[in-house]
Amino acid sequence: MSLNKTLVDMDYLLNEAPREKHFITGAQAMAEAVKRASVDMAIAYPITPQSEVMHLVGDIYAQGHIKEYYRAEEELGTMSAIAGAARGGVRMFTATSGPGLLRGLEAIVSWPGHRIPCVLGVLTRVVNAPLSIQPDNIEMAYLMHSGVVMLHAENQQDTFDYTLAAFAITEKVDVYIPVSVSTEGFFVTHAKGYVDMMDEKYAFTEVDPYHAPVPAMDNEVPPARIQRDAPVQKSNFMSYLIHSVWQQEIWDCNSRAMKYVYQYLGGPIEVINPDADVFIVASGCAAAQSREANRYAEEEGLSVGLVKVKCIRPWPRKEINDALKNAKTVIVPEHNIIGWLSKEIKASIPNGGIVVEGPRVYGGMTLPVELIMEEIYIALGMDSEKLQA
Amino acid sequence: MSLNYMIPASKFKRYLPKDYVELVDYGPFGKKYSEVGVKNMGTYKELVEEHPMCSGCWMSYYIKIIFASLPNPEDTVTIGTAGCGRLAISQAAVPFIYGNYGDQNAMASGITRAFRLRFPDRQKDVITIAGDGGMMDIGFSMTMHAWFRREKFTTIMLDNEVYGNTGGQESGMSVEGAVLKMSPKGKNFGKMPAMQLAITAGCVYVVKMSPTNINKASKAIRRAIFAARNLGPTFIHVYTSCNIEYSIPTPDVFRDAKEKEKRSFCI
Amino acid sequence: MSKKITVGPVGYMPQSAPSMGVELSPEGKALLYGNIVEEEEAMRDAAKALLTMNNPTIFPGPQVLWDWREDVADKSAAILDLASEIPNCKIIPMPDYRPKYPKIDVKAEINPNHPNLTILDNKIKACVFIGVHCHYANLTLRMIRAGTSCYTVAMCAMMGHEEAMASIRDVHADSIVKFKDIVIQVRNELGIEHTTTMPPENPSLPKEDWGSLTPADYGEYRALIMSKKGEHVTAVE
Numbered sequence: 088m089s090l091n092k093t094l095v096d097m098d099y100l101l102n103e104a105p106r107e108k109h110f111i112t113g114a115q116a117m118a119e120a121v122k123r124a125s126v127d128m129a130i131a132y133p134i135t136p137q138s139e140v141m142h143l144v145g146d147i148y149a150q151g152h153i154k155e156y157y158r159a160e161e162e163l164g165t166m167s168a169i170a171g172a173a174r175g176g177v178r179m180f181t182a183t184s185g186p187g188l189l190r191g192l193e194a195i196v197s198w199p200g201h202r203i204p205c206v207l208g209v210l211t212r213v214v215n216a217p218l219s220i221q222p223d224n225i226e227m228a229y230l231m232h233s234g235v236v237m238l239h240a241e242n243q244q245d246t247f248d249y250t251l252a253a254f255a256i257t258e259k260v261d262v263y264i265p266v267s268v269s270t271e272g273f274f275v276t277h278a279k280g281y282v283d284m285m286d287e288k289y290a291f292t293e294v295d296p297y298h299a300p301v302p303a304m305d306n307e308v309p310p311a312r313i314q315r316d317a318p319v320q321k322s323n324f325m326s327y328l329i330h331s332v333w334q335q336e337i338w339d340c341n342s343r344a345m346k347y348v349y350q351y352l353g354g355p356i357e358v359i360n361p362d363a364d365v366f367i368v369a370s371g372c373a374a375a376q377s378r379e380a381n382r383y384a385e386e387e388g389l390s391v392g393l394v395k396v397k398c399i400r401p402w403p404r405k406e407i408n409d410a411l412k413n414a415k416t417v418i419v420p421e422h423n424i425i426g427w428l429s430k431e432i433k434a435s436i437p438n439g440g441i442v443v444e445g446p447r448v449y450g451g452m453t454l455p456v457e458l459i460m461e462e463i464y465i466a467l468g469m470d471s472e473k474l475q476a
Numbered sequence: 477m478s479l480n481y482m483i484p485a486s487k488f489k490r491y492l493p494k495d496y497v498e499l500v501d502y503g504p505f506g507k508k509y510s511e512v513g514v515k516n517m518g519t520y521k522e523l524v525e526e527h528p529m530c531s532g533c534w535m536s537y538y539i540k541i542i543f544a545s546l547p548n549p550e551d552t553v554t555i556g557t558a559g560c561g562r563l564a565i566s567q568a569a570v571p572f573i574y575g576n577y578g579d580q581n582a583m584a585s586g587i588t589r590a591f592r593l594r595f596p597d598r599q600k601d602v603i604t605i606a607g608d609g610g611m612m613d614i615g616f617s618m619t620m621h622a623w624f625r626r627e628k629f630t631t632i633m634l635d636n637e638v639y640g641n642t643g644g645q646e647s648g649m650s651v652e653g654a655v656l657k658m659s660p661k662g663k664n665f666g667k668m669p670a671m672q673l674a675i676t677a678g679c680v681y682v683v684k685m686s687p688t689n690i691n692k693a694s695k696a697i698r699r700a701i702f703a704a705r706n707l708g709p710t711f712i713h714v715y716t717s718c719n720i721e722y723s724i725p726t727p728d729v730f731r732d733a734k735e736k737e738k739r740s741f742c743i
Numbered sequence: 744m745s746k747k748i749t750v751g752p753v754g755y756m757p758q759s760a761p762s763m764g765v766e767l768s769p770e771g772k773a774l775l776y777g778n779i780v781e782e783e784e785a786m787r788d789a790a791k792a793l794l795t796m797n798n799p800t801i802f803p804g805p806q807v808l809w810d811w812r813e814d815v816a817d818k819s820a821a822i823l824d825l826a827s828e829i830p831n832c833k834i835i836p837m838p839d840y841r842p843k844y845p846k847i848d849v850k851a852e853i854n855p856n857h858p859n860l861t862i863l864d865n866k867i868k869a870c871v872f873i874g875v876h877c878h879y880a881n882l883t884l885r886m887i888r889a890g891t892s893c894y895t896v897a898m899c900a901m902m903g904h905e906e907a908m909a910s911i912r913d914v915h916a917d918s919i920v921k922f923k924d925i926v927i928q929v930r931n932e933l934g935i936e937h938t939t940t941m942p943p944e945n946p947s948l949p950k951e952d953w954g955s956l957t958p959a960d961y962g963e964y965r966a967l968i969m970s971k972k973g974e975h976v977t978a979v980e
Contacts, residue, residue, distance in 0.1 A: 127593055130586070154593050160621035164582040167575060167618065171555070171583030174573060175590030193576050202878055260877060260901045261767060296594075298901070300877030302805070302840075304571050305591065306551045306600060309809035310839035311482035311499075313571040321842075325857040329842075332757065332885045336878065339761040339905075346766075481811040487819040488808050491834045493851040494947035526845055567844055 092290040097255035104285035113275035116243040118143035120250035125290045127177035128155040134187030138210035138276040162191030173203045176296025176303035182208030199234030199264040199337040202301045204257040209269040221451020222272040225423040234337040236344045237399040239370040240270040243280035252351035261343045271372035355403035363392030364415040365466045370396040373420045380459035404435045416466035417442045424449045505550045514544045514694040527564035532726030535716035539564045545697040552601045555580045559607035560641045578615025580604040581622035602629040608649035623677035623709045630704045636718035644721035674711040681710040686737035715741040747777030757889035760905035774910035789909040790929040792894040796868035800833045804875030817916035825923040834942045851947040855879035859890045873898040
């Protein structure tokens with residue numbers, strides 16, 4: 088690279104490279120991570136004015152940190168071009184949200200089956216109608232069944248760290264499926280927070296397209312007669328069997344990502360006050376509000392535990408079961424109407440009846456800590472009017 | 477030297493199926509066009525041999541011409557989408573990407589740029605080959621925008637004027653009045669002007685033809701690929717009849733192609 | 744040692760090894776029946792299988808069949824040496840990954856989309872995959888475990904394979920030589936007499952002569968291409 092970067096592995100980059108504190112937005116944090124990830128190519132589409140990530144990535148390209156960048160015609164074009172370029176052996180990034188994610192979803196859900204390594208930023212936004220550009224993470228529910236590895240960032244610092252880690256995880260030979268990094272639009276993308284970042288002279292080692300579980304389609308790797316994605320559409324038993332084991336392979340890749348979630352993120356969940364009876368379990372921005380609720384509770388002398396879920400796929404079933412094994416009540420605050428996180432938790436623990444499905448806010452509504460506190464008071468059998476006091 | 481990836485390891489040559497060894501010994505890889513090419517078809521091992529296309533399929537004939545015309549088969553990637561064509565294209569000894577519906581030109585944009593990044597001093601040809609439905613209906617915006625962006629690859633539209641693979645539905649390229657599935661009372665608008673669209677969108681080399689003359693067809697393909705290397709997007713709109721959905725008896729397929737050549741597909 | 748992954752057939756709808764809790768071995772270790780063991784232990788078990796089960800076969804994949812990297816010459820020589828030390832060993836390549844059309848020549852090659860055809864037709868009871876890209880190796884190994892009673896050995900240049908009975912990771916030419924030495928050692932322990940013989944060359948079928956094809960060649964489908972007595976087909980539809 089012309090910018091004279093020091094290329095280092097991800098362990099060094101995340102854990103050892105000296106860091107300095109900056110005060111930046113979540114969108115800037117994601118772009119700063121991309122700057123340090125030796126990305127070859129980014130493809131942008133202006134889905135909403137709700138996140139400026141891809142504008143900032145464009146600036147990074149203009150500064151020479153990325154080799155190629157263009158604005159595509161729409162998300163399906165973006166996501167398809169990523170699938171093409173990644174097959175050609177380059178490191179790819181894009182970001183989208185809400186309706187844009189759904190528009191690109193046909194291509195996105197095929198990425199894992201095509202074994203496309205890339206990083207997808209999801210800066211969450213409501214899904215129409217009615218039209219709105221406000222934050223709400225309902226689109227993540229659609230992504231949960233796609234096979235894509237999903238990380239969910241709580242704040243600006245997480246957004247920076249998870250995005251960097253995502254580039255390492257996606258290219259592991261035993262994973263090699265896309266990794267999405269979600270965080271809430273506006274609440275994180277437009278708000279400033281402190282982010283400890285390493286100097287931009289450090290960058291992640293460049294991609295090696297031949298260290299892969301599938302041949303790059305660059306006319307350099309055998310077999311000559313490559314068709315990576317076999318057309319297994321004959322109506323016979325062997326065709327059905329290859330498709331079923333192929334689907335299994337996608338989800339196996341997804342579950343193999345867990346060890347890298349431990350390596351780079353210190354595990355899929357964070358637990359505070361593990362001996363409590365009442366737990367709040369939350370991901371993303373809701374985890375930040377839950378952290379506040381946990382602090383309020385502590386100030387009031389109440390024992391409340393917190394489980395922050397960093398990784399939605401692979402789903403940390405075992406870890407959540409362990410953390411909640413003695414819980415009496417589990418409160419799940421969320422930024423969407425359907426409650427995908429509470430459903431997952433209910434299905435994961437043997438005593439799903441202890442899950443309180445809420446509080447939930449959506450359509451751009453903020454999540455006041457008081458809403459969570461009220462559930463805590465109810466769970467502890469206290470007079471919820473204490474809230475008004 | 478990328479030719480190495482298709483030369484058998486010397487120790488293993490006698491353990492490979494003959495088909496693969498012959499492909500290297502008698503195939504077109506690394507050879508001059510004058511030694512192989514369309515004129516010599518039948519005298520060397522071709523890139524596409526057995527395929528599951530219908531008997532009398534004019535499209536499969538044209539696909540054989542495409543592969544016999546490649547200037548640089550060892551450095552070529554083809555991209556296609558759902559449709560009849562990919563049944564034969566996927567049998568060729570050239571890497572083939574079968575993407576999602578109609579996304580071939582978006583995917584080609586990505587991979588062409590990736591090749592230019594990784595191999596700035598080498599020429600790797602990218603060719604998208606899709607049907608009229610994939611190119612002009614479901615993939616319309618991706619086709620057009622790749623041209624507007626001046627992506628340097630070749631687009632070949634195999635126009636059989638119908639959705640053949642899905643059972644004979646009306647497409648944007650069907651002729652006015654055609655009674656097909658999904659147009660039970662006859663199509664009520666004419667063929668989309670693919671040529672004019674390509675010219676307007678900035679294709680530097682555009683050909684519309686019915687491939688009745690094998691040499692002319694080959695020349696057009698090669699020119700399109702050469703022009704795409706340095707100048708910009710190129711487009712070949714080629715008539716490849718569907719003898720099943722249009723009920724053209726096999727012996728009449730060539731006559732039909734000749735007639736089309738005189739009327740709507742004159743070069 | 745409890746065997747998490749066993750020789751098949753495990754049945755109609757296989758469960759994937761990772762979903763059964765098998766994890767890839769760390770560097771320097773190997774997998775044997777889904778358990779993490781020393782490399783030598785896995786190699787000894789694999790050697791025993793190749794020496795005692797019927798029709799042992801090595802399936803080299805594209806990464807060792809073609810001369811694309813400098814290490815291919817050493818690896819391919821080592822693979823042939825290994826094969827020459829296993830009695831009755833065959834080499835059947837996996838030259839590419841797309842399904843074979845119109846049908847696979849099962850004596851001449853194996854394909855990851857329908858590996859069972861080659862395994863069953865040749866009655867292969869023990870095999871080694873080497874030089875196959877990991878994605879296709881996983882699919883193939885799982886399908887073989889689902890539908891055949893073949894013992895599978897994966898010699899992987901990267902991280903190994905959960906689905907194989909024995910999985911060796913980070914395989915280079917010298918690990919193949921090491922495996923060959925273990926094969927000789929186990930062979931001597933078992934008292935099997937053998938003189939080094941190269942495997943037979945590829946028995947590709949001769950090109951089919953379509954000119955001499957008769958309706959009888961279509962077997963039970965011949966009725967589909969034969970017109971009925973007195974029937975004269977003119978319509979083309």
